[in-house]
Amino acid sequence: MTGWLSRHPATLTEEEKLHGNAILDCCPELAAAAELTSSFVEMLTTLSGTRLPDWITESTEANLPGISSFAVGLHSDFDAVTAGLTTDWNSGPVEGAVNRIKMLKRQMFGRACFPLLQKRVLLA
Structure with missing residues (x-):
């Protein structure tokens, strides 16, 4: 129901x-x-x-x-x-970008250093 x-x-x-x-x-x-x-x-x-x-x-x-x-x-x-x-304004696009970055961070947790995570976020 x-x-x-x-x-x-x-x-x-x-x-x-x-x-x-x-x-x-x-x-x-x-x-x-x-x-x-x-x-x-x-x-x-x-x-x-x-x-x-x-x-x-x-x-x-x-x-x-x-x-x-x-x-x-x-x-x-x-x-x-x-x-x-x-109002028509919403923060959907910003929240989507933050969610994507957090997902990448979770995938990389404990596997590599910050420069590799930074490169992956910029290339994704």
Whole structure:
């Protein structure tokens, strides 16, 4: 069920959609969690952070332990979260480069000295 909820609805097969809907019909708490999750994902993908206060209010009123505590955490750093949900800027390329360098460092750990690691990072 977690896989069905976390994937984009367009990637689900008809059988998966039917099974997912049957399960959501049996459990209202899970249906509420699915609705809140999909609305938050929509805010992320469309960069519509102006809807964040409404989402936080709705999720805290739902009294779902995981989602409610997540919403309270978002509210504690509201300005930063709103900026992250409304601007196009992200640090993805930088994080990718750092991750690549750390992977190379782990591969070379204990095998060679710093000049060889430096050369490998520059040539990779």
